[in-house]
Amino acid sequence: MTAIETKEELAKEFSGIKYILTSGMRSRLLLAVYENPKNLDELRKELRKPSATILHGLKELETINLIRKVQKYYELTSNGFLLTTNMVKLIENWYALNKNKLYWNSHDLTGIPDKFLKEIYLLKNAEYVTSTTSDLSNAFNTYIKFISNAKTLKIILPIYSENHFKHLIKLLNDNKLKKLELIVSEEILDSIKENDLFKRELINNNKVKIRCVKKRLKIFLTYSDDFMSLTLFFKDGHYDDSQILIAEDKNALKWAENLLRNFARR
Template sequence: MKYIVSSSVRSQILVCLSQGPKTMTELRSETGQTSSALSHNLSNLEKKKITTKNGERYFLTSLGEIITVNLLENIKTTTAISKFKKLWSNHDLSSIPPHLLKRIGNLHNSTLIESESRELFKIYNTYEKILNESKYIKGISPIFRCNYIDIYQKVIEKGTKVELILTQDIANHTLESVSNTEMEFLKNSISQDMIKIWVIPEIKVAFTVTDKYLSLGLFLEDGTYDNSKDLISDDYDAVNWGNQLFEYHKNQAIPFTL
């Protein structure tokens, strides 16, 4: 790996070949490198049994495939860290388990939405759009927002199934805030398996994952929730990462009953 990452040309060659066999012309076109630079590095890669050639086309060997998979993962991780440095810095990551922190590269193809205090509706509107477009919703909420009760009621009425993990404080606060009509709706939704709720003592991450999207927010190190930043992604790897984060915390939560 050290040999590969020490050269941008070698890294480019392996990334290109990870998509399938390529001719010299195709490699030159996709990397923007000269034929001499490519030939020199391909010769060295072949000596190290990382690439091979059949006719006019270059391939990855089995060893080359192993190295390239790890190279791509390293590139994604580096991208996710540098691209979203504002989100990771000065924020509490304690509720993201180590095995998912190692795969933070799955979030590389995301967008960080930022808003000033006077335009928090920017994040709220994006979040509402995500919920309205979803077939199922899984969420973790250690923060209370009364307008979310109305949003979730609307999506459930449309047939969207919802799974929520709440802290005990948020569960209590929610029950104290709902009207009698909303309480009846909640009871009916639970009995019909349209909504499932779990309770967890404490958690320092707020996120929602659906069949299409991931929305991720974090707490600052001082314990306050950062309303000004929200990571949004419709990438398959990011959604899969979010589903695993939800299942991790669900396994530590207890079912909620009225």
């Protein structure tokens, strides 16, 4: 498919999506029957609209094969289910971005593959932690608190930070951290090798596995069985250690785990 054909196809799809999203009633009806079929009385109670308004919206959605009536109940067709699923993702993406808009707007997102940017909604429950003028180390200290309770850690590490390495080594030596996996660039790995302490405690440590990638890394991602955290660079290329996203829910952990696998395959 050529770029022109792709744009034409997108234009056609957009007109269909626009038809749904520009109508509050059509959108709400799709969402109302997304998980379970409902009859007219149930829809009227949930949407708090008169029967005539609801029936008009249902008729429009039936005409374009998004909803069908089975006996007295209205349910999504296969097309309706696919469209509504993506509509839910769009709404959740919007919520996740808007919830932490200061974080997303001020950072370079080019280090996150497009596939995972489209799934930002999985981070909708992430907590935004920032340092302040009265507590410049708040974000870092919060991060250390989380990794100190982890048994295993997998980290995409885009920076050479002696402070981070020393904390990880202490956790390993205290036997709190049982397994550590690092994904670093060639430049970072070379710097680790030049430091005798880090070379001995990290490279020559049976608990540690280091994967090296050729491409420069632009995200600092940490994943364990219990939490994930994400730190990014400013748009001018400087690393930002003052702001961090931390989440503990299963959706965020799934997002982080899949992203780590993506980088590990490089």
